[in-house]
Amino acid sequence: MRPTRLRDLVVAFLAAGIVAHLLVSLAYGSLPSFPGPAGATLGVLGLAEAVAGQILKARVERRPGSRPVDPLSAARAVLVAKASALGGALVAGLWAGLLVYVLPRAGSVTAAASDTTAALVGLVCALVLVGGALWLERSCRTPDDPGDERGVRDE
Template sequence: MTASGPDGPADRSPGGPEDPRPTVTPTRYRDLGGIAVVATLLGNILVQLTYSYLPGLPVAAGVTVGLLGVAEIVGGVLLRRRIEHRHGAPPVPALVAARAVLLAKASSVGGAVLTGLWAGVLLHTLPRASVVVAAAADSVSAGIGLVCALLLVGGALWLEHCCRAPDDRDDDPGGGDPRPTA
């Protein structure tokens, strides 16, 4: 289907260069890294300004995020089995796959923000841990939070990867479409 636009004919075929339908692209690692760096800087500034007023950091805050990451990893494995129709698994409705991809994308961004914030806390507390008792305890909590936030990012990226259609190939030299099933 070709439509004529102000600059001449435009290719509006499905998958064409000017396809008006929205597409979902794989999450880029550099975007997540940039988010984490900005969150680290902002988090460190915030902690430096308010550390004396903050209560002790609970370990449970980081562990909760880690549990979400584990849940996404398990969900990805189970969803992948259904997408590939392994062992007679029922097919995945398109809306379920789309929701899983959106959850994965949101979780990866949220995990990157939390990774940066925990890293910002660690940058402030770790150098003071040998002098200030509260900083030592907060360093442990922040370290656990950082590891668990990274687990959330990894789980989200795994879930997103698991939602890709079986015929998608990242290493396809012919330029295969790496978009998730959505």
Template sequence: MGLTRWRDLAVVALIAAILAFGLLLWNYNRLPALPRLAGLPAALIGIGEAIFGWGLYRRIRANSGAAPGPGGSEQPRIGVAGQSGPDEVDPLTVARAVTIAKASALAAAAFGGLWIGTLCYVWPRAGDVAAAAGDRATALIGLLGAAVMLAGALWLERSCRTPPDQGQGPSRA
């Protein structure tokens, strides 16, 4: 399984943006005002994934035989080979984390596309329609929340990679 590709995320975001713009073009006057903090749950999910990713990253590095040294360089750990500690990472946990990260990245791309489509519709109308001015701020907050969610998901996915062995490139989870 490879890392999430940017072009896949871009395609999802583009499709979502086109659908959102079309829906708003057809039905904007019938929709209620968008909740101002609608993008906040996505941001909270992204922050949670980033925190979980950081913990998983540190546990994987600690169990790989190398620990981050001063300045972030990898240094060999001193210990008895084959001993498992309380920080041992279950491979199934890593597989689940990668699955969650990939799904969250696609969801964040879809949310981002929806907010981009909303922005494309309301931005030019913000001077003429009062609701569009409020929805513009909501869409900007939503887009920021989607970006935080995407960053958290991509960090979680990359945290699941094992460090490279001597002379090899990084392996993928």
């Protein structure tokens, strides 16, 4: 299984952002207001994945006091990490598309000001999810993993 490529995440982020911006610009007047903590759940999931990655890293490296990790558990963790990274990039793109639309209007439209806060919280929390997912995926690499060398590029 190949590591998640940053360019795939960037493409998903940009595509979702463009679609969200187009949809919001067409239907913003008929949309309900976005609650401020709407995207906070993604931040909690991202932190949980980062903590799980730290624990799993110790188990993969067989540090003293930690049990060896079951290969199937590591494979499941990588699957969750890859899905979370892509999902987080897509949702971050959606929040960014909303933010690009509402930020210039925040001074003149009251709803846009509150939606700006929601979009910022959502964007930051979605990026936390992407970071936690990438850390979890990286933590599952074995010390002798050939893709783990400094000089190897991920294509």
